[in-house]
Amino acid sequence: MKTNRDIKLGVSLYSYQDNYYFHKHDLEGCIAAAAGSGAEGIEVFADSMIAEWPYITDAFVDKWNGLMARYGVEQVCLDHFADRAMWKNKQLSDDQLFERSSMYIKAARKLGCSTVRILHNEHIGTGFSPVRLTDVKEVERLLPLCAELGVMMALECHAPTTIDDSIHEPYLEVAEKLGMPFVGLQADFSSYEYCFSKAGIGMMVRQGATEEILHFVRNSQREAYFNGVPFVYDEIKHLVEKMNPNEVDRKILPRIAKKSPASYETLKKYASKLVYVHGKFFDFDENGQVDNIDYPKVLQALQEGGYKGYISSEFEGNRSMNDIGWVDEIEYVRKHQALMRDCLGYNG
Amino acid sequence: MYDNHILTDVGCRNVWENGKKVGYGVNLKINYYRGLPLCCVDEIALEVDGEKVDPADMVVQHRGREYPYLEILKDDFPTDFYWVFGEMLRVVIKKENGIAQGRHQVKLKLATRRSYTPTMSATCEKTLTFA
Structure with missing residues (x-):
């Protein structure tokens, strides 16, 4: 159901990956689950749930728009990947990677998404990715396209990085230099884990x-x-x-043993500048709270800091628990949406 | 993650031509949370009843087309044929007289290249009944 709230709630369809992988639900089923949880926004992984990817036909766009209308939700974000290591002994050149990234941005526009979660080179820090992902030079080349199409590139600041980590700054600087404000920071709640989840x-x-x-x-x-x-x-x-x-x-x-939450004060300070937020979670404790992230504090910081945009549920407990049986992703997301509404005062 | 599910028990059967068995096939699912271009397959290694399958005998069937397995490993294989998330990739092993109908021990190693993590390898071993 659509609202006029400053902070809106969405669901990343990543959350329902087992339902899709094991054919319990197709794309429509996953969108129905998200809408049924009370969310009003949908984040889509084109690589997972758009079967005709990497090309999107007009027929699919019509189907997609129909689904958005039927379930009373809107598309908010499409996830970009930077598959540079295409072959065993050869990788995509910068030009080829640029072409692929452009494809994701155009696909987002086609589906009506105003945001693309860009897989930038430092999104999980440095030294982990075996190949160079979308770096500053690449983002600089993508900015004119984003400006033309009105698509924001969200830099997901995933743990171990934080939103105020200086490694994300060069991207913002290049946007400022070009006068094209189409790249911004995306908080991911993995930065606020104070312990590891019992899901793991x-x-x-x-x-x-x-x-x-x-x-x-x-x-x-x-x-x-x-x-x-x-x-x-x-x-x-x-x-x-x-x-x-x-x-x-x-x-x-x-x-x-490294877990320690990033500063809530900093989150509050940055909140009004953020362009997107991932409400990451793995499991709940016996009181219905997320068992390793202090949601009341994190959401309070975003609200008090004046964040305007979507927080999308991103359930990741499936990956840690599905090796021994079925993980009820739909129930997890339902509870998560209710918890976020509670924290934001939407239930009263 | 999906390691236990990459080798499915769907469609395990002999492949026949003109009344004769010429091979057998198994269906695989991806070891990742999204689909990947077929060229991002780093390795598919099969062992049947303890015997390694020669990669040169394997063909991959994907969306109505068939490629020799060794072709998809080449450095110029197209990047837009996606192994869709949740979709099965059929691997047919060309073999005169196929496989004896009944149960066989099958071991699969599947490695895929991703953009931001090192190549991930999953193994799965199952007793499968071939028709």
């Missing part, structure tokens, strides 16, 4: 990690967060050592 525990245990150690570290993270002190792994390291961590634990611990 089962999978890590199945991979050989020690359950007691994982719970101990997670509880220590939670204790630190709710006591308002930073979590310092080195302070509990000697206690973990006493629990005889195995090799799998030793591999996992440095990764999961």
Whole structure:
């Protein structure tokens, strides 16, 4: 149902990936699920749920527009990917990658999306991606097209980066230099994880990690967060050592022990400048709260900071839990939308 | 993630021509949360009853077309043939006399290249009944 609120709620169809993969729901089913959860916006992964991708026919556009109308929702964002490593021994040139990125932006326009989540080179920091993704030079080349079509490139600032990380700045500078304000920051709630989610525990245990150690570290993270002190792994390291961590634990611990939430004050300060937000979540605790991100605080910061735009549910617990059975994505998203409405005061 | 599901039990059967078995086929699903161009397949390796299948004997059937498996690995293979998310990719193994009807132990290794993570490899082993 469409509203005139400053902060609107959407669903990234990524959230329903198992339903799609296992053919429980097609594109329409996923849109119906999103609309049924109370969301008014749809983020679409063309690479996943538009079967004729990478080309979009007028017939598909008509179908898409029909779905938007039938379910009373609107399209808000299309996800861009930068598949440079196309072949074993050869990669796309900058010109070829530019052409592909243009294709995503034109597709977004065709489907009526005003935003493209651009897979920029530093979206999960540096040193992880084996190939150069969409870098500043590439974004500079894409800006005139975005300006012409009125499509905003959202730079997803995913953990371990944050919205105020200086690695995202050159993109904004180039937009300013050209006088084309068509690239902006996108917050992803992964930056606000204060502990790891229990959704991941089962999978890590199945991979050989020690359950007691994982719970101990997670509880220590939670204790630190709710006591308002930073979590310092080195302070509990000697206690973990006493629990005889195995090799799998030793591999996992440095990764999961890093969690500490980015500043809510900074989020509030940046809120009015953000162009899109991913409401990432993995699982809920027994009180119906997201079990590793402080949603009331995060949403308060966005609201008080004057954010205007969409927050889209991005359920990612499926990937950590689906190796042992069915994960009820539809129910997870339903609860998540209700929680966000609660936090934003939309239920009263 | 989808590792347990990349090898399906759908459509496992002999391929016949003129009353004779000339091969057998299995259907695969992608090991990722989105579809990828076929050229992003880094490796499909099959082992049947402990014996490695020669990649030169494999063909890939995708949306009504057939490509020798080794073709899709070449550095000039088109980038716009997508292995759609959730859709099955049929691999046919050319073999005189096909496979004996009944149960066989099949092991699959599937590796795909993605844009922002290193190449991901998944393995899946199942007992499949071939028709």
